[in-house]
Amino acid sequence: xxxxxxxxxxxxxxxxxxxxxxxxxxxxxxxxxxxxxxxxxxxxxxxxxxxxxxxxxxxxxxxxxxxxxxxxxxxxxxxxxxxxxxxxxxxxxxxxxxxxxxxxxxxxxxxxx
Amino acid sequence: xxxxxxxxxxxxxxxxxxxxxxxxxxxxxxxxxxxxxxxxxxxxxxxxxxxxxxxxxxxxxxxxxxxxxxxxxxxxxxxxxxxxxxxxxxxxxxxxxxxxxxxxxxxxxxxxx
DNA sequence: CAGCATCCCGAAAGATACTG
DNA sequence: CAGTATCTTTCGGGATGCTG
Numbered sequence: 001x002x003x004x005x006x007x008x009x010x011x012x013x014x015x016x017x018x019x020x021x022x023x024x025x026x027x028x029x030x031x032x033x034x035x036x037x038x039x040x041x042x043x044x045x046x047x048x049x050x051x052x053x054x055x056x057x058x059x060x061x062x063x064x065x066x067x068x069x070x071x072x073x074x075x076x077x078x079x080x081x082x083x084x085x086x087x088x089x090x091x092x093x094x095x096x097x098x099x100x101x102x103x104x105x106x107x108x109x110x111x112x113x
Numbered sequence: 114x115x116x117x118x119x120x121x122x123x124x125x126x127x128x129x130x131x132x133x134x135x136x137x138x139x140x141x142x143x144x145x146x147x148x149x150x151x152x153x154x155x156x157x158x159x160x161x162x163x164x165x166x167x168x169x170x171x172x173x174x175x176x177x178x179x180x181x182x183x184x185x186x187x188x189x190x191x192x193x194x195x196x197x198x199x200x201x202x203x204x205x206x207x208x209x210x211x212x213x214x215x216x217x218x219x220x221x222x223x224x225x226x
Numbered sequence: 227c228a229g230c231a232t233c234c235c236g237a238a239a240g241a242t243a244c245t246g
Numbered sequence: 247c248a249g250t251a252t253c254t255t256t257c258g259g260g261a262t263g264c265t266g
Contacts, residue, residue, distance in 0.1 A: 006213070006217075008149055008160065010217075011145060011149075011213055012142050012145065012146075012160070012161060013216070014212075014213045014214070014215075014216030014217045014220070015141055015142055015145060015209065015212055015213050015216055016138060016142060016216070017216035017219060017220060018212040018213070018215050018216035018219065019135075019138060019141060019212070019216075020138075021216075021219065022132075023136075023137075023138075024132075025129060025132060025133075025136075028128055028132060029125050029128055029129060032124060032125065032128060033125075036121055036124075047121065047125070048125060066219075066223065067222060067223070088222060091215060091218070092215065094211060095208060095211045095212060095215060096128065098207060098208045098211070099127075099128055099131040099132070099208060100119070100124055100127045100128050100131070101127070102127075102131050102204060102205065102208060103126070103127030103128055103129070103130035103131035103132075103134075104119075104123075104127045105204070106130060106131065106134065106179075107127070107130060109180060109201065110179065110180070
């Protein structure tokens with residue numbers, strides 16, 4: 001069965017929706033940090049320097065709202081909080097990985113001008 | 114021959130480099146506009162509403178600096194300017210296309226919460 | 227440890243008007 | 247047509263200190 005064509009307007013809208021979700025310097029690096037094994041707040045903060053706690057906190061909330069990250073609180077003392085990726089977030093990683101490689105190559109392109 | 118592993122730090126750096134190039138609401142939509150056939154300044158502006166001429170102008174300059182767009186001036190009256198994609202920009206479109214489709218699906222994910 | 231509260235700033239982006 | 251000039255507003259993000 002054939003998909004309906006996507007119109008110009010829709011393309012722009014979908015693209016901007018995605019850009020809105022990932023916008024800023026931090027959201028994708030934070031996702032990457034979690035993927036690479038940093039589940040605790042301070043771990044993530046160390047992985048993605050020099051993000052401040054205030055900014056990290058707000059980024060994590062937005063990622064949660066977009067169903068990319070799950071926040072789990074363990075009621076211990078001191079309190080233990082774990083951030084994990086949702087399975088849905090896996091749909092984003094092909095894009096992120098392409099971006100990593102693109103950034104790697106782009107550095108050469110701009111340097112060798 | 115095996116590629117050297119990319120370290121955590123490098124991943125973050127490359128990723129942030131890419132994010133820096135495409136940052137903001139407009140650069141990728143502008144590239145898409147050109148790809149879809151809008152080569153003139155006003156055409157692009159109409160394709161990507163509601164971008165102001167001031168913003169579009171600065172975005173195009175940044176895209177030029179990153180070798181993604183070429184600006185060509187034809188010395189006619191009135192002056193004719195054409196923006197075209199560089200071949201290098203083709204390396205970015207796999208990412209952009211994934212983002213379009215991701216945005217399309219994401220809308221459903223968030224709506225159906 | 228995992229944040230929140232405040233204060234603050236520069237850059238991104240919008241509004242409007244104007245030029246070669 | 248293809249922008250530039252000015253002015254203003256918004257907002258992402260930094261600095262610092264504090265709390266359960």
